[in-house]
Amino acid sequence: MTRSMLFGVPIWSILQILMLWTFSNGYIPWINFSENKIWIILMILFVLIINDFHFYCIHRLIHIPILYKWVHSVHHKSVNPSPWSSLSMHPVEHILYFGTVFWHFLLPSNPIIALYQLHFAGFGAVPGHIGFDKVEISAKKAFDTHAYMHYLHH
């Protein structure tokens, strides 16, 4: 909880401020809903793909032994993770993790979708650390959380 609040939330906030400042001052062009509805809808869907792709790449990177030792081992100190484990990271890992927002500097996007990307990363890490494989919606129906493997990874 301390690592999340002391480093995670401030780094998340700094990147959010940087992103909003960059968009609002015109350093990065952005499109709005009335200009290109189809692309905006696609970008909303791409947030999920960007999140998984970005996480996969940085997670592979920080499992390189030298980076694991100095950076990612902090996150893996949570051997029996809880929701608070999700952002319990080394500050370098926070920067890499929330760096997912920079995809919206490369792809035509919108500040609201970039905000969604950051929040999806911030809150989306929680399910991977609570240990549930499925969410039951009735006695016979459940859907896969796709997060259980990360729980086992810890």
Ligand SMILES: [Zn+2]
């Ligand atoms: Zn790992």
Ligand SMILES: [Zn+2]
């Ligand atoms: Zn984890």
